[in-house]
Each structure stands twice: as structure tokens, then as C-alpha cells.
Amino acid sequence: MNLVLLFPEDLTAPGRACLSGRRLRHVREVHRAEAGDELAVGLLGGLMGRGRVVRLDDESLELELLLDQEPPPKLPLTLVIALPRPKALNRVVAAATSLGAARLVLLNAWKVEKAYWSSPKMKPESLREQMLLGLEQAKDTVMPELSLARLFRPFVEGDLPTLLEGGTGFLAHPGSGGTSPKALAAPVTLAIGPEGGWIEAEVRSLLGAGLKPLDLGPRILRTETALAALVGRIF
Amino acid sequence: MNLVLLFPEDLTAPGRACLSGRRLRHVREVHRAEAGDELAVGLLGGLMGRGRVVRLDDESLELELLLDQEPPPKLPLTLVIALPRPKALNRVVAAATSLGAARLVLLNAWKVEKAYWSSPKMKPESLREQMLLGLEQAKDTVMPELSLARLFRPFVEGDLPTLLEGGTGFLAHPGSGGTSPKALAAPVTLAIGPEGGWIEAEVRSLLGAGLKPLDLGPRILRTETALAALVGRIF
Numbered sequence: 001m002n003l004v005l006l007f008p009e010d011l012t013a014p015g016r017a018c019l020s021g022r023r024l025r026h027v028r029e030v031h032r033a034e035a036g037d038e039l040a041v042g043l044l045g046g047l048m049g050r051g052r053v054v055r056l057d058d059e060s061l062e063l064e065l066l067l068d069q070e071p072p073p074k075l076p077l078t079l080v081i082a083l084p085r086p087k088a089l090n091r092v093v094a095a096a097t098s099l100g101a102a103r104l105v106l107l108n109a110w111k112v113e114k115a116y117w118s119s120p121k122m123k124p125e126s127l128r129e130q131m132l133l134g135l136e137q138a139k140d141t142v143m144p145e146l147s148l149a150r151l152f153r154p155f156v157e158g159d160l161p162t163l164l165e166g167g168t169g170f171l172a173h174p175g176s177g178g179t180s181p182k183a184l185a186a187p188v189t190l191a192i193g194p195e196g197g198w199i200e201a202e203v204r205s206l207l208g209a210g211l212k213p214l215d216l217g218p219r220i221l222r223t224e225t226a227l228a229a230l231v232g233r234i235f
Numbered sequence: 236m237n238l239v240l241l242f243p244e245d246l247t248a249p250g251r252a253c254l255s256g257r258r259l260r261h262v263r264e265v266h267r268a269e270a271g272d273e274l275a276v277g278l279l280g281g282l283m284g285r286g287r288v289v290r291l292d293d294e295s296l297e298l299e300l301l302l303d304q305e306p307p308p309k310l311p312l313t314l315v316i317a318l319p320r321p322k323a324l325n326r327v328v329a330a331a332t333s334l335g336a337a338r339l340v341l342l343n344a345w346k347v348e349k350a351y352w353s354s355p356k357m358k359p360e361s362l363r364e365q366m367l368l369g370l371e372q373a374k375d376t377v378m379p380e381l382s383l384a385r386l387f388r389p390f391v392e393g394d395l396p397t398l399l400e401g402g403t404g405f406l407a408h409p410g411s412g413g414t415s416p417k418a419l420a421a422p423v424t425l426a427i428g429p430e431g432g433w434i435e436a437e438v439r440s441l442l443g444a445g446l447k448p449l450d451l452g453p454r455i456l457r458t459e460t461a462l463a464a465l466v467g468r469i470f
Contacts, residue, residue: 002455072453095460138454216467218307219373220237225330225463228456232464 001026003139004041004051005132006065017041017051019061027053027061042141043067044132071141074102075235076187078163080149082109082194084223086119090130095224096144097134099231103145108152111196117150152202160209163189171211172230173203174220178213188234190214192227236261238374239276239286240367241300252276252286254296262288262296277376278302279367306376309337310470311422313398315384317344317429319458321354325365330459332369332379334466342384346431352385387437395444398424406446407465408438409455413448423469425449427462 004027010017019027027033035053041063042048048071051063079101084092096104108117120126131143149155163169167187170178174197191206198206207213216229239262245252254262262268270288276298277283283306286298314336319327331339343352355361366378384390398404402422405413409432426441433441442448451464 095457098454098456098460099464100454137457140454219333219335219375221333221463222330222372224460225333228460228463229334229467232451232467 001030001136002040003048003136003141004039004063005136005141006041006043006051006063008044011043012062015065016054017063017065019063020059024056024061028056039063040139041065041067042071042135042139044135044141045143046141047071048139048141072100072139074142074144075100075231076167077101077231077235078103078105078187078189079227080105080107080160080189080191081223081227082107082192082198083112083116085113085116085195086121088223089116089119089121090126092224092227093127093130093146094134094137095228097131097140098138099228100138100140101144101231103147105147105149105155107149107155107191109194109202110152110199111194122148153205156202156205156209160189160206160211164210169209169211170214170230170234171198171203171206172214172216172226173198174215174218176203176213176215178215190227190230190234192223192230195223236265236371237275238283238371238376239274239298240371240376241276241278241286243279246278247297250300251289252298252300254298255294259291259294259296263291274298275374276300276302277306277370277374279370279376280378281376282306283374283376307335307374309377309379310335310466311402312336312466312470313338313340313422313424314462315340315342315395315424315426316458316462317342317427317433318347318351320348320351320430321356323458324351324354324356325361327459327462328362328365328381329369329372330463332366332375333373334463335373335375336379336466338380338382340382340384340390342390342426343387344429344437345387345434346429357383388440391437391440391444395424395441395446399445404444404446405449405465405469406433406438406441407449407451407461408433409450409453411438411448411450413450425462425465425469427458427465430458 006017012018037053038050041051047067048069049067051065055062083106169189171191241252247253272288273285276286282302283304284302290297318341404424407427
């Protein structure tokens, strides 16, 4: 937690906040903060700055706030990720958020098991928690836009071409021999396949919708590793 | 497991291997392989290719091997990583391996808690297992060279300048405003700090040893996310 994220309901008076629960425990046990210490804080969806610890006990933490910094800009990036297995989902959502993607679409694919969609980790509050963890990690306050595309074809044929207007889109696909873009400024859409990869028909649909193939080389990377490597390369 | 990794002791005759345990379970339960199917296989430290399932039951898996491909080249990269907390260590070691780093040094730092060094996850067999998982993920057969540097100063003043000979080295340090190298071919050394970052004295020592500062931007990333983003950027 590099940033203590504040919610509107934490604000008790102008320039004052009162926290409890997980954030209180973290500030006491990891930061080992005491009265007078300053913490990096940010208001969800708003400004960031410093919070001076006014009082702290077993029950709550009171902060005096000075919020005067804009959050870091989002990357002009839409990540379209084939829904990972539940065990990997949390890491992928938190990593995509911490990297600064503006939008995240979780997409169905042939090799995505149906059961993944009904995992408890897919509940809105669970997905939201992972995005909050990503913001706290990266020192950001702005949630990415998250959407779920449970049907491959309507998304790829209907939504994807609209997403691509005025920008560039890439399909990460090992063995495609595709271009290796670097330091693009335009809005970028990046599609990353499931474990086991896209099937041929999916590759055809995605390329047909306007994505360009992109080959990271012979190594097959875990989704969260691949997306970080691609973000590092493209931006 | 994108590659079934074979060990010399698995070889029962020329071109034949017999496996059991974790790999057998994975091939049965995840790959759902049957007699006649072909699997991607590789001999640890050697060639890769195909293994045709000759026989498979509850006890063992017998493969007929055709090993005719070189493993993918390693990146000319030495990662010097401040020892992560045990919970993150496995992910970091597996990610560094899957990305293809030739060498991995786990280094002490001021903000590395002493207890991390005596974690069960630091046992040689545990570290080796994570590297094997990274190889199986990335379809590689060659282990990175791993070394542990429990003393910061002797490593940075003694070993690091030698490592840097004939190559370039970077110190990932948020806020340093350092250069943003791209697509370097020369051997690269990359130093990544602990949670909470390097302290000032460490930054001075690392720069003094010849590393150049490198700033990934205002976002603070988890070690494994940062290293993938840096590898994606540099290579």
C-alpha cells in the first residue's frame, strides 16, 4: 500500500478523514505510523497528497489531509484480456490497474472454461477490491473502466471496431511473427489470449476487426507477465 | 506447463522417458493426454521437441522422444533484485526465469527484512522449483544462473563493477528522472529495489558502481510487474 486510498464516506469534515479496518491495520502494522507521521493519501477518483496522523488507536485512524496533486495520467490503453482462471484473475486485474490501463475488458474465448465466469472472484466487489489494490500499489486514485464481455462474437464484431477508431490495436499471439511496436502515443488496444492461446477462428475474427498481430517471441508468458512486458514495450 | 521438462533420470533408453508425480498428474488432468498424443517436451539444459505418449496410467507416463530444437536464446540480462518478501519471492523468480534472464542475483538491502533470508522459500530446492516452473511456462530448458548476495556492500563494490564490464547497467529508481533505454543489444544489468525502495546511501553506491538511473514513471509497480515492464522496454 504505497497510497492510502480514501473514500467519500471516510471524510468527517473538510480536510479530515477517519479510517478503520484493513487500512488502519496496514498503517499500524506495516507503516508502523504514529501520531504526527505523514502518509501518502488520495481520494478515490480525486486528488492525492499527504495525510498527517492526528490520532491512531485500535479502533480508528484520524488524518488531517492536504490534497494538492493530480493522480498520474492513465495510459491511453484498453486491455482486452481473455478471462484468466480464477487463481490468476486477481493478479491480472491488479497488475492491469497498477500499470495504468484506462480500460479493461474481460473477454470470453474458446479456451476459457465456462466455470471461470461464475467464480466468486468475478463478483463485482471482488473485482473492485483488486482494482483498489492496484491503485494503492501504483499511487493512483482513478479506477480503470472495467467491462465483462461474456460473448466473444458480439464484442469482437460490434464493440471492438468502435474501440479501435482513431487508434491502433494489437493481438498478442505467439508465432504470428507480427510487428513489434514501440513508444506509440495514439490510443492502443491490446488483446491478450487465454492459457493455451486463441484458436484459429478467434485469431481470424480479431484480425478481421482490425487488430494487428504482435509476437513477443518464442517464450510463452503468464498473462500478467505478458501484459506488463507489452505495456513496457509499447509506452 | 507449456513444456514438459525432462531430467536425465527420466530417460530409460535412447529416445524414451518415463515420468511420474506432478508432471504425470498435469499431463493427465490439464492436458488430458492419451496414448498417441504429442506433448511439447525438453531436456533440462538440452534440446526441446516432441514427446509421443506411448503409455499412460495412474503410475507413470512413457514418452517416445524427438528432441531436435534448440531452446530459445537467453536475454543477455542480469537481474539484480532486492530480496522480495517470501510471499512475492516465488512469483518474482518464476517471472524472471520465464522472461529469459540469463542471471538472477538476489541482493540484500536496507529495507529487506532479515527474516526473509531464512524463509523456507529461500531453500535451494524451493528456488529451483520456481525456476523450473518458469522454464515450463516459457518453453525453455536452460536454468538461469542464480546467486544470493546477502551482503550489499561487497556485492556492489566487488562483483557489480565486474558484471558491468562490456555492458550497460540500470538502476530502477522511481523519481530519478533517469533515461528510458530501448532495444539495447549489449549485455544489460538491471537492479530493482525492495518494497519501499532503495535508501539514499544504496542509490549512491549503486550509481557509484556504474549503474545509470532509470525511471519508469510515477507509478510504483510490484517487483515482478516492474521487471516484466523493464524487460519489455529494454529488449
